[in-house]
Amino acid sequence: MKITIILHRPNRQSTKIRKNGKKASAKQHYFCKNCFWLLVLCMLCTQCMRVTHGPYLCDMTADGVTVVWTTGKKGTGRVELMANEADTATRICYAATAGHIRAARTLHHVRINGLQPGATYRYRVCSRRTDPIMHTLSYGRTAASSNFSFTTHAQEAKDISFLILNDIHSRAKFMNDLCRAVNFKALDFVCFNGDMWEWMMNRRTIFKDCMDVAVELFATETPLVFNRGNHETRGPYAEFLPDYFPTRTGQVYGMFSAGNVCFLTLDCGEDKEDSHREYFGLAAFDTYREEEAAWLKQCVETEEFKTAAARVVFLHIPPTASGGHGSKHLEKILMPILNKANIDIMFAGHNHRYSYHEPNERATFPIVVNGNNTYVLCTIKNGSMEINITGQNPSGNHIIIKSIAK
Structure with missing residues (x-):
């Protein structure tokens, strides 16, 4: 919230002031009463709790979702959830850790479990400001978002649609222009496949x-x-x-079904050796990728993965x-594991140009x-x-139709 204040000084009274032991004429400035109370009001407004970014949804499954948002002041966070338009009962889910409601953060995230597959829910996020005083806690005002809705992933066979973006490299306006015509409500999810930030x-x-x-x-x-990229x-x-x-x-890596x-x-981790000077001694991605490979080897043996219609x-x-x-x-x-896992397709980026590679x-x-x-x-x-x-330049558009294993 940006506040612009224009103050006026209606009373300019002549007076005598002493400067270096001598008298001199000058003007003394006064704020009018209206300006004074406007300043007080603006100072109070900057102390109010409000949702500054979000909310947004991530890590959705058939029975759960995580909601994330930020606030301008520290406080508690909760999600108010309703099953449908006719439902008046509200389920409250708090941002908590091991039973303790988090009250000293401006980044809030709430995991909501126990949802029905393929069901639509309404929600809003709320945060209440907290101020610790000695051995007690003072509560301030509560901020709430608008009402939104989401639909959990289905478990049974259905048509699946999703959109992938990658290598935007902090070009927020370009992303907005690129996706202006997309009907996002028809999609099951959107994947950020790396290097969305520079x-x-x-x-x-x-x-x-x-x-x-x-x-x-x-x-x-x-x-x-x-899905994290190297940048x-x-x-x-x-x-x-x-x-x-x-x-x-x-x-950061994982598996889900829709x-x-x-x-x-x-x-993917980084694209250069861990010892490269660009990482300032903070890279340990070789070991990390080996840990990821060990997880992947177990993941592709799970019943959920093996029985999927497509991977x-x-x-x-x-x-x-x-x-x-x-x-x-x-x-x-990774490839020795993936090559034996009946993968149907892989989506990648990084090269900043389109290419399609047959098996x-x-x-x-x-x-x-x-x-x-x-x-x-x-x-x-x-x-x-x-x-x-699809891009803004039609010459760069491509269509691929592929049969998938049953």
Whole structure:
């Protein structure tokens, strides 16, 4: 909230003041009473609690979702949930850790479990300001968002539609223009497949460079799947970025299902050696990727993964691309697992240009590499997958239709 105040000084009275032992004429300025009380009111307004960013949805499943938002002052957070338009009963879900309601934060996230698959819910977020005073706690005003709605993922077979963005590199206005014609309400989710940001400087960077536009376009009602790219590991605020996209497991990588389609979100780490000077001694991605590979090996053996009608992978850096250390290490430790896992397709980015790779000796599944000026709109329906690569320049558009295994 930006407040501009124009003050006037109606009373300018001549007086005698002493300067260096001598008398001199000057003007003494007074604020009028109206201006004084306006200043007091503005000072009080800056102390009010309000929702500054969000809310937005992430980590959606058939029976749950996480809601995230920020406030200008520290306080508690809760989500008020109603099942449908006719439902007057409100379920309250608090931002809490191990039973303790968090009351000293400006970043709030609430995990809501126990929902019905494929069901629509209404919600709003509320935060109440808190001020600790000695051994007690003082409460201030409560801020509330507008009312929104979402629909949980279905468990049974259904048509699945999702959109993928990658390599926007903090071009928030471009993203808004690119996606202006998209009907986000028809989508099951939107995937940020890496390098949506250029450099993680602070909280303002997260919202100004990307998330404010995402919230305006879709994220209050269509869930976001965040899949980290190599640029999102850079900058003084990079270590805090996962806090804005919390997961049930606490890991950046993971697996989820929508309908009878299973999705893997794999974290690429950095694209250069850990010892590269660009990382200032803060990179340990080789060990991290090996831990991720150990998790992946167990994940592809689960019943949820094996019985899915289709299996889709999101990974920012193409593992078979001729490139730096990151892609080579990904190919070495992840591809032996993925090549035996009956993957139907992989979506990648990183190269800033579109390419399509048919299955070959290095990858038993096709890989779609999206450019940095287009989005991918994918629909899985009746045993086939239709992929539309769309940008503002029609010459860069592509359509891929592929049969998927049953």
